[in-house]
Amino acid sequence: MRNLYYILQKEFLLIFRDKTILRLIFIMPVMQLLLIPLAADYEVKHVAIAIVDQDHSSDSQRLVQKVGASAYFHIVAVPPDYRAGTTLMERGAADILLTIPPHFERDLITRGHASLQLVADAVNGVRAGLGTSYALSMVRQFQSELRALAQPAAPVGPSIEVSSASWYNPHVNYAAFMVPGILPILVTMVGAFLSSLNIVQEKEAGTIEQINVTPIRKHEFILGKLIPFWVLGMISISIGIVVARVAFQLWPAGSLLTIYVFAALYLVGVLGIGLFISTITESQQQATLLSFFIMMIFILLGGLYTPIESMPRWAQLIAAFNPPSYFIAVVRAVYIKGSTLSDLAPALAKFGGFALVFNALAMWSYKKRTA
């Protein structure tokens, strides 16, 4: 215990002497929280649409006007024929090409049904998918409007109306979803990078040898590394929580304490990963590359950007072993749904296991003596 006091004193002195680390702790949460939610917006607006109107009837005109009035679409051109439309798409000027064939209105009136063609540029899959579904719903609305106009008196046939509601996040506020997801990523990055670089730094400077030749105990050394970075990680998430409040007016619907309990445990695990990396690498380059690689997997399979449920089966399996995905789910649940500690108790055990495994690994792979 006494040794630990001296180790901690030394670690904190070194951290406070390193201005880069301090800046990182303060600036990273602010930048990440301010930039990512603003830039990485899922909502697709202003889909560029080109409409080839070969019918030139009043109905086709009405459809074009309807599309043009929507905020989701932006009519970039009204090409004279289909070929000109595809050229636009090839140039990347249009995302969606809607073709209204000749006799559209006549077919509607005389035969009761008509066809339209929708072509989407699926190079950007998200844009194509959403654009197509916006366009379809627009056509459907147009159709019911036409019916109402044509047979105002006629009894309306059976129809199914689906009413949908977004629970917990009623206005589907994008930041409310994204910001609580970024907080865990922030903690992961701060924790893993700082701790993974630290022991390697001592290896490079040769100071580790001076430590290894003392009677210091392995657990004291590891704890001495863990505790300072744990404190920094907790400061970092606190700054993140404040930024979320000030910049996005977001505050957990549940208890702040729940978040801190999970963050405390989660950080121990992340630091364990970092320390493990730094015991198995020999230079800061190696450690940075390795932690960067792990970070990419963590983030991409963590459910921040892509819902885990829509990943392929194999990726879901990996995600099941991906610690950030749990923490992201927990923080979102507390922020948006107001989940309590007891609601999330099963996750707590997993966090504990995660922390235990990686710190045991770090302790085991740190050798005071070369075999």
Add this chain to the structure above:
Amino acid sequence: MTEWVIEAENLTRRFGAFTAVDAINLKVAAGEIFGFLGANGAGKTTAMRIFCGLLEPSSGRATVAGFDAMTQSEQIKQRIGYMSQKFSLYGKLTVKQNIRFFAGIYGLSRREVKQKTGEIVERLGLTTAADTLVDELPLGWKQRISFAVATVHQPKVVFLDEPTGGVDPIVRRQFWDMIFEASSRGVTVFVTTHYMDEAEYCDRVSIMVDGAVAAMGKPAELCAEYGVASVEEVFVALARKATRHGD
């Protein structure tokens, strides 16, 4: 009866197919200044790292301060000091902070830590530089601080791996004064060096060639045995036979 502080029996260390230390035998008595000489790559540092519990021996036996280097390396560490070839204190900590840290983890009481820190700073004549970052000090000072840190806990043995590399003769002489002073307090000194004038300061020396001890004895005895005037000539005569070349 002589108390042997370091003993090696057929001590061997292999790295893959390469035998860095080849069945060496030596004994160092308490209070001795023992010079561990050898050309670059002869295996000095490897042997020293085994004695310090930083490296496992492949075979043979070594005891330091009465403890087995194979099985009791942590007990050894409580009783030895080590100064590596490369300066390895915390450059971003001050002189005082370094001393305090190492004194602390060697288990000195809070009062002793304080007292030792003041004492060392004074003894080294570093009172004005006590709160300077170690990185900002000249190499000669760093080496003397390293030595003071390595002996802060009154070890039985202190291992010095080329402690005076890269400094001028006057600074080297100052360093050796510290060694003599420690030796007079009963600390056994096990030192490697490339400076043959320093070898003459030692009570006994051994000369390693290609991983094995080629000669051992008091400097005067060795000179007589080889019919030469200095340890340097003995060293050159032996090192010339080496087949291994250092880095």
